[in-house]
Amino acid sequence: MAVETRRDGYGYLHRPQPSGLAEVVDLILDKGLVIDAYIRVSLVGIEVLTIDARIVVASVDTYLRFAEAVNRLDLAAQGTDLTDMVGNGQESGAKRKVKGAVEGVKEKLPGVGEPEEEKEKEPAQA
């Protein structure tokens, strides 16, 4: 169960329940006080290990994916000017919500959150 904070139609702060297993599983497996001599854990057959396996790797595949993604963009639908995004306050940011930003960040935890899928866009005019 997650609670969304939304104000004036801008920005979203997502606050999932801290007890949610998906939110803390990497923490519990990887952080905390440890006594080496007494570690006795079996990770055999565990699906949770795939968390965050997808780190930044500069590769041709990544580049092709980005190229495809920018080519799919429908720039015509983009109304306001996009410069100075990193700036301040209410003036910055796309005025149009590009896609539902309400959902939280999806952790790559099969079975807990579904893997993020590419959303098919309307094909733009070539």
Added chain:
Amino acid sequence: MQAASDPATAGPRANGGRYVYGFARAAEAQGIAEEGIGDPAAAVEVVSHGRVCALVSDTAPGPVTADRRNIDAHSRVVQAAYARFPVLPVRFGVVFPGDEDLRSALEQNGVELERLLGELEGRAELRVTVHYDEEAVLQEIVAENQEIARLRERTRAVPGDASYFERIRLGELVAKAMARKREVEAARILARLRPLATAVQPQAELPEAVVLRASFLVERSRLEEFGAALEEVSLELDARARVKVVGPLPPYTFADVRLSVPEGV
């Protein structure tokens, strides 16, 4: 008695052991009603020595399986303890052969445990993730970068193999532009939040659309202030990014230390 020096993730042992969830002050710790690991679940007990104690439960012989049920039990026990008294969260999977070994570890590390308990008392871990809306950020990148816009037009006009190398070039430029954006944005967000925290630990390697993932150690008395700052950050980021915060959690990340135990026995 089992050899304490055996790191022993290996095969099953003849005896079960004492699974450890956390360490606390003996004067403050109480029993925890939450069920421990295992099936059937074991009851959580307190084993004390001097001024410190451990929260433990019995566990079957052999390695502890890091399955959903056990990880969840570990999490719930630590969280329940943390809600009642200061506790140092232990990483999943620590099993002592028995109470004797546990007490000698408490004796040997009592001073360090008390120091850490003092250091983390009244503080909580908040895990913050800022995740780009990829499409929104790609829009920006195209608008801000002429070469990218030009290559985009060309590769859209020339489909398939004929534009293969140009598409790679385009993707490379986009990846670099996004990396720069992330770097600037992460630094800005960290600069904003850092003054409100006692300690920060950013994660180094991130998925490509993740701007920032960091654990903050925050005084409980400043949790609201921190939350308000996060709301401001997410308002500024608008629909281009999502900000997620998980916590307050027991400070696993900031109790990430190794304790020593007597060699061999």
